Amino acid sequence: MAYLTKVAPLLNEKSQLEALKPQQALEKFTTERCYEVIPEPFFEKNFDLSRALEEQNSEYQETLSNYVDMADFCIFKKLSEKWEEFLNATFDMQRLESEVSEVLGTVKQLKQVLDFMNQTQAKKALKLIQLQTRKKNLEKVNERLELIVATKKTQPTVQQLLSTGYYSQSINLILKTQNILVTKLKGVQCVRHDQKQLEGIKDAVDKMLEQEFTQFFLEVFIKRVFEQSEKLVKMLKNNVAYENLGKVFPKDLDKKRVEDLIDNKVSSGQLQESLNAMNTYIIDQGKEHFKYLFSKLGVYKTDENSKWEYISHPHLIIVLSAINALFQACLSNWSQLGKTLMEKLGCNHAATYLQMKRNLEDPLLLSELQKIETTLSGLFFGKVVRIFKVKVKQCGSFSVKDIQELHFQVNTLSKNWSYFSGEVGNSVTAMMDILEKKFVEEFHNKKLSELSALLDGETWNKVEVPKEIMDRILERRQEAARIGGVKLVDPNFTATSALLMFDKIMYEYLKLAENLRLPQEPTKKLLEILKYFNSKTQNLILEAGATNFRLKTISSKHLGLAAQSVQFVLEELVYIEVRLENKVEDYKALVVPQLTVVKQELDSHLNNIYNKLSQIIIDRVNKKCEITSQEGKWEVMVNPSQLDKDYYVNYISNDITTMHGILASVLSTQQLHTVFSRILNSIRPALLSMYDSIPINSEIPAQRVKNDIELFISVLKEKLSEPIQSEIDDLNEALKSPLSKALSVLNVS
DSSP states (O other), rough: OOOHHHHHHHHHHHHHHHSOOOGGGGGGGGGHHHHHOEEEEGTTTTTOTTTTTTTTTTTHHHHHHHHHHHHHHHHHHHHHHHHHHHHHHHHHHHHHHHHHHHHHHHHHHHHHHHHHHHIIHHHHOOOOOHHOOOOOOOHHHHHHHHHHHHHHHHHHHHHHHTTTOOHHHHHHHEEEEEEHHTTTTOGGGTTTHHHHHHHHHHHHHHHHHHHHHHHHHHIIIIIHTTTTTHHHHHHHHHHGGGGGGGGGGGOHHHHHHHHHHHHHHHTTOOOHHHHHHHHHHHHHHHHHHHHHHHHHTTTTOOOOTTTHHHHHHHHHHHHHHHHHHHHHHHHHHHHHHHHHHHTTTTTOSSSSSHHHHHHHHHHHHHHHHHHHHHHHHHHHHHHHHHHHHHHHHTTTGHHHHHHHHHHHHHHHHHHHHHHOOOOOOOOHHHHHHHHHHHHHHHHHHHHHHHHHHHTTTTTOOOOOOOOHHHHHHHHHHHHHHHOOOOOOOOOOOBBBBBHHHHHHHHHEEEEEEEHHSSSHHHHHHHHHHHHHHHHHHIOOOOOOOOOOOTSSOOOHHHHHHHHHHHHHHHHHHHHHHHHTTTSTTHHHTTTTHHHHHHHHHHHHHHHHHHHHHHHHHHHHHHHHHHHHHHHTTTOOOGGGHHHHHHOTTHHHHHHHHHHHHHHTTTHHHHHHHHHHHHHHHHHHHHHHHHHHHHHSSSSHHHHHHHHHHHHHHHHHHHHHHGGGGHHHHHHHHHHHHHHHHHHHTTOOO
């Protein structure tokens, strides 16, 4: 820039001279000419001038001077060709320099202002930021120091927690401290050995915690339940209602403690292993707890079988009630523990343990829970099944009430288990079914023997039905009529001692069917004993088997009493059927076919009795008619005073009215009508045959026959009951019809 400033005036003069000089004078100063004349080494940056400075090298200096001049002229020529551009650039540079100088002056002024502000204001603000940064750094240092102090206090704190039994809190503190050591205090030398020490403590606490988990859970849902055995037994001996027994068991649950124990097991991955180990402890501790319970109940084992063999039934019910109450309390406690466990594992909350278990998605945990349930149920069910196995052998001595009480205990046990687990059947219900079947079999055999003895010893005399029995029968029929909508029939019947006892037996079977777990068993036996009663009665009366026992002959009274017994049973079956239909499952398929057979057999038996009663009269009438036909003196007129004694059908009317008098005392009106309708219809052919055989060839025999028929009908109308009057009229019309024809021929009115 300085060079251009100096040469600018010269360039201006040169431009004026060049206009005068020929152009050819400057052509020798071209760049190409310079490179041709001047050797290349002279253009090198590191050209050595030391030789030219020596005084003795004047010739060399001259040459070098010429080369310099030639180069200057060459440069000068180049500048002269573009002098205007260079000059403008120079002027622009000068102007730019001036502007830059001005800007620099302004910047200098701003710098002075900023320096002033820095000294007065900014320096203080920067100091504040510096102090804040330092404060934060010191806080971090303080935090680290506090963490170091806290980690150093961890071991004493853990020891204190362990001494008070808070194992899970100890584990949580150790884990938290270990996390701090490997994150926030990583590389801090003063705590480098603490990690290893805490790991050793943690291993020891884990072992202690494993024991606490099992012991705490067992204590919550088993031990503290059985600890109330003495109070429970006192309540049972004081006849406290079963629904109030649960008040004796503690309800509180340290849920926070449970959650801590579960959290620790989940975090350590040992939950499944701990639950699996709990099964063994349940069995071992359960046995000891039951020994304690039975000692409080006064049940002692003197030999292998006598523990339950000689216990009385009331004592047995107390034992079963205690087991039931304890089982329900254990299930309730385990339900709370199980729900807490599943909630901690993320299972959605539900109202019951069973609902939550169905929502559980972890198959391994579900399996472990089911194992514990099976172990717990097996502990209680096993005791009850063992008791029942002994009692099955003694069920023949049980009463219906005893079975009902056992049934209540089993139902209670099963309902508690079903509500908890969802299972319907179990080993106890299966054992109760066996016991019930055995009881029903023993009961049936006993009742068959009783009924057989009653019927064999029956004198077949009419007995008065006590009012309380009549009221009970009416009440039963009213209840059945209300349930099934059947027509109510008043219990108006004549009974024997055996029938009254059999009525009681029938309803004992019905009561069993309505109260036992297996109603089809007593129902089946009821049908069997109905068949037995029917066949035995038929053998004794209709087939005259009773003559081998208490009766010399079988009379129409005996037949009437048998008919009344069968009719009463048929009437009762209508009401029994209604009650069975509401109790027995699949009634139509299992009961109706067999019951229909029983009804048919009873109807057949009743019909045979009616036929037998009719046949007695028919045989007598046939015999009398035959004798009358052979010996009758119809041509001789009878003295009017002797007419009622000497008419030929006198014996027939006496037989009919005598039987009517006997049967009227034992049969119902409907039965009397049935029997005597058959009798009157059956004797008509024999009477007609007898009268047809009489030669009515004069007025006397015609009058004798007329008088005979009129007196016969008159006696029947007088002696027989009202419902039979229409049948008597029909018989009268039938007998008078042939006589009327004969009289019309003889012109006798």
